[in-house]
Amino acid sequence: MFLPSVDVVVVGAGPAGLLAAGKAAADGAKVLLLEKMEKPARKLRITGKGRCNITNAKPYLEFLDEIHPEPRFVRDAFNSFFNNDIVELLSSVGVETVQERGMRIFPASGKAWDVAEGLIKWAKSKGVTIINRASATSISVSNGRVVWVDYTVSSKDLHRVNCSAVILATGGKSYPATGSTGDGYTLARDCGHTITPLIPSLVGVETNPVFHLKDELNLKNVSLTLLVEGKQNDDEFGELELTAYGFNGPIMLRLSRKIVFALAKGSKVELLLDLKPALSHQKVGNRILREIDKNPRIAVIDLARKLLPKDLAFVMVDQLGIAAQKVLSRLSTSECNSIVQWLKEQRFEVTGHRSWNEAIVTAGGVSLKEVNPKSMESKLVGGLFFVGELLNLDASTGGYNLQIAYSTGWLAGTKAAESLR
Ligand SMILES: Cc1cc2nc3c(=O)[nH]c(=O)nc-3n(C[C@H](O)[C@H](O)[C@H](O)COP(=O)(O)OP(=O)(O)OC[C@H]3O[C@@H](n4cnc5c(N)ncnc54)[C@H](O)[C@@H]3O)c2cc1C
Incomplete structure (x- = not known):
């Protein structure tokens, strides 16, 4: 024509x-x-x-x-x-x-x-x-x-x-x-x-470490805090997708613009993941202590499954090096503290972002x-x-x-x- x-x-x-x-x-x-x-x-x-x-x-x-x-x-x-x-x-x-x-x-x-x-x-x-x-x-x-x-x-x-x-x-x-x-x-x-x-903006980010999961996992009501050169820059609360390379999903996308620009400048970028943002460290600790009092004979993995989706519960005990079948009454104070820390404040270094093929x-x-x-x-x-x-x-x-x-x-x-x- x-x-x-x-x-x-x-x-x-x-x-x-x-x-x-x-x-x-x-x-x-x-x-x-x-x-x-x-x-x-x-x-x-x-x-x-x-x-x-x-x-x-x-x-x-x-x-x-x-x-x-x-x-x-x-x-x-x-x-x-x-x-x-x-x-x-x-x-x-x-x-x-x-x-x-x-x-x-x-x-x-x-x-x-x-x-x-x-x-x-x-x-x-x-x-x-x-x-x-x-x-x-x-x-x-x-x-x-x-x-x-x-x-x-x-x-x-x-x-x-x-x-x-x-x-x-x-x-x-x-x-x-x-x-x-x-x-x-x-x-x-x-x-x-x-x-x-x-x-590329509105894009998934690659982290170190990553969660080793069989499939991608969607989490609701979690929060991510963005640190640039060690300083808090922004945070988001809502849905997050855990992937084989790092993070994706709504709250990750919302933070991604700032991350990609910071990486382009050569800045050090980190993310803090809080899996229980509605509860303070103290409250999460108290919750665990109550469980130990109430159910001293149940295994750590059962406690983890009360707090997290099943796949993530296994990742937690694995990463913390706690035997999955250890009974709660035998948990040491430092193991309890490491669980609180894992739930409230996991730190990830951002190593990159996904390509143009995946950017929105x-x-x-x-x-x-x-x-x-x-x-x-x-x-x-x-x-x-x-x-x-x-x-x-x-x-x-x-x-x-x-x-x-x-x-x-x-x-x-x-x-x-x-x-x-
Ligand atoms: C997976 C995905 C989901 C998204 N979801 C949403 C959403 O739900 N809500 C929202 O607000 N935004 C969303 N976006 C963003 C939104 O789609 C874009 O911002 C929007 O489409 C931009 O519109 P545009 O017309 O400028 O460009 P485009 O939609 O990219 O259209 C450009 C067009 O130009 C044509 N073209 C390119 N070069 C030439 C050429 N040389 N000659 C002739 N034609 C050419 C292309 O083929 C294309 O059809 C999403 C994006 C992606 C990738």
Whole structure:
């Protein structure tokens, strides 16, 4: 397919690109949306473990607190299109939503796939032409303005399309199998833009030691404290996944951004795990003493199983070097203390983090200094816009990253169409 001339070319049909394309088309622009994969929004289809945490119902200011490194940058984008707007837009195409714990919004069907298909349906209903398997390879700039985009279809035929505006919505570098392979950074750099260091964020971390378990194990109501150069930096309470390499799961992901940046700086990073955060050291000690008084003939492993999931109970006695069948009445004071210490304060050195293949988002990207927050337009090249994860913006888990994509996409689509008039 060859379209000699359109108003706006949008590169990348993820949530940011679909919103940008649909809004520009709704405002009267002739829009071509290029998607390099065989179908749009592949990453969106696997979000939220296949359920898609669409956005978060938190009020504006609390929402901004979750965004890094410059929450102020998204103020205009959020003013133009916020959490209630995406809920309404999805409802208009038959995708109803529900609110869950932590004010997180999900599709009522529980299927991320429905959200992806809903956004595609919406964009097409506004008149967007989508070409799949179409990979943008270069953007031509003349007299300080974009003039055309070159792209290949199925990695073969080269096409050129003239345009007045280009919206780059190619996503970040994480989960490259979904199509987000970082092409946008090269395209942006070729247009003279600065890319801040790219770092995987919302990612599992590797530790020394690790728990030797048969399978991954999910723990609820535990806490992790982050130490950087020996100083307490942050802590999180909630669910944690113990893995063969270290830690993953909600509280680990929430701390991971700070960890990855600290590791990149060469800082010493440690984690303290508290398996009983609701109880002080003293209370855990008293609990053990009560058990010894009440059940002096039971084995240590039975005590451990009262305090921990079965697999972890075996790991505890093994690591502490206490015979599993030793009866409680024979436990020494120092063994009791070592159990309290193990439950309350295990220390792990962080040795690394998981790769781009497993990171949920990319921290770093197109420098915000070179993009106008009122329009998402480049300050260097007229008619060039940046949206979504490609920008140096990222957020915590909870639906915030997708909202950045919709809102920046919507604002860029509005302004790209406006610039034609
Ligand atoms: C496993 C996982 C779960 C997640 N869960 C959630 C969640 O529940 N809630 C949440 O808020 N966030 C979640 N995220 C993050 C969220 O998915 C991303 O922040 C969001 O998809 C970014 O949107 P985007 O449109 O900027 O980029 P992407 O969704 O990455 O889309 C970019 C698109 O551009 C295309 N593309 C790239 N290069 C080219 C090119 N040269 N030519 C043409 N097309 C190109 C890609 O194929 C892709 O389709 C999750 C991420 C992952 C990996």
